[in-house]
Amino acid sequence: MRLVFPPVPALFFALVLYTLARLTFPIGMSHSVFAGIVAGYVAYDLTHYYLHQGGTPSIDYFRRLKTYHTLHHYNHQQLGFGISSKLWDYPFGTLIPENLMPRGYK
Ligand SMILES: [Zn+2]
Known part of the structure; x- marks a missing residue:
């Protein structure tokens, strides 16, 4: 029934992914990697929502x-x-x- 990921659990996953990026890459690169992950996920979620609700x-x-x-x-x-x-x-x-x-x- 839910088309997009709920925000509160998303914050938890975002914190985990950000921490992993920070531990894996230098600070500048980790921010870029994390931004790419977030942008990719938002594109995925918007596409899914559009496929269901966009006519x-x-x-x-x-x-x-x-x-x-x-x-x-x-x-x-x-x-x-x-x-x-x-x-x-x-x-x-x-x-x-x-x-x-x-x-x-x-
Ligand atoms: Zn679906």
Whole structure:
């Protein structure tokens, strides 16, 4: 039911990730790494929210993502975990096969 991560637990995870970045990299680089993590997560969360609440996307890429993500939620819950792209579904073997995609999907 929840589309975006709740803020209070997010602060906990952010603190852990920031600490790991600070322990791993010099201070200037750790801030850049942490900013990249936060920016990537926000992009992921906004994409997920848009796919659920944004109506029918006018851009073909997002229309295909919405179809793919809808299939993940309602037809193949163990496949299709990619939100902003299918990239990680390839190495993890969770790509929804073409033969399970709706007619006309490309
Ligand atoms: Zn979703």
